[in-house]
Amino acid sequence: ETGVTQSPTHLIKTRGQQVTLRCSSQSGHNTVSWYQQALGQGPQFIFQYYREEENGRGNFPPRFSGLQFPNYSSELNVNALELDDSALYLCASSFTGGAIKTQYFGPGTRLLVL
């Protein structure tokens, strides 16, 4: 177990709706990264949060947004859901400020958009 938790575990939404996914980072970590993993593919980087600000973003549209809170937990928000947003959403926790950049993943949230 990594100590990284995500909620909810599963979610079903319809096209056009909005969704919020949550992540609690591992103790001692100050950085949260979000990834989208489509079926049969490797995880794709969405963005990273450090010091409550976005600290890098992958090739995802602005309707994907996030937040980080003072306790280092984070939210991923997706507006105007599309069918292709159906995927496993992974949160990864790490520590920024040292030499080690290892990311530890949570169990993921499975999102199905109908």
Added chain:
Amino acid sequence: GESVGLHLPTLSVQEGDNSIINCAYSNSASDYFIWYKQESGKGPQFIIDIRSNMDKRQGQRVTVLLNKTVKHLSLQIAATQPGDSAVYFCAENRNTGNQFYFGTGTSLTVIP
């Protein structure tokens, strides 16, 4: 373009044999690599990592080899067990970036 790819999408081995999973990367600026194991319905699990100033690192039953000349990474699993059955990903990180790039993965099946 940038890519992290795997030579073999699927691999089947007999229990007790050694497994070798390969990964090619194209970005010579990458300086840190991680191997992850992902079981069905779960998030990726850290196995072992290696920095670009090393060419070999060993863990418990696993060894990672890095060949920067040909941009190749491999994961060796000794005495493969049924519990090793999973999809294995290599992920690369560049020293100026904060994201990891993942390949499509290799599915390892261990035959009892």
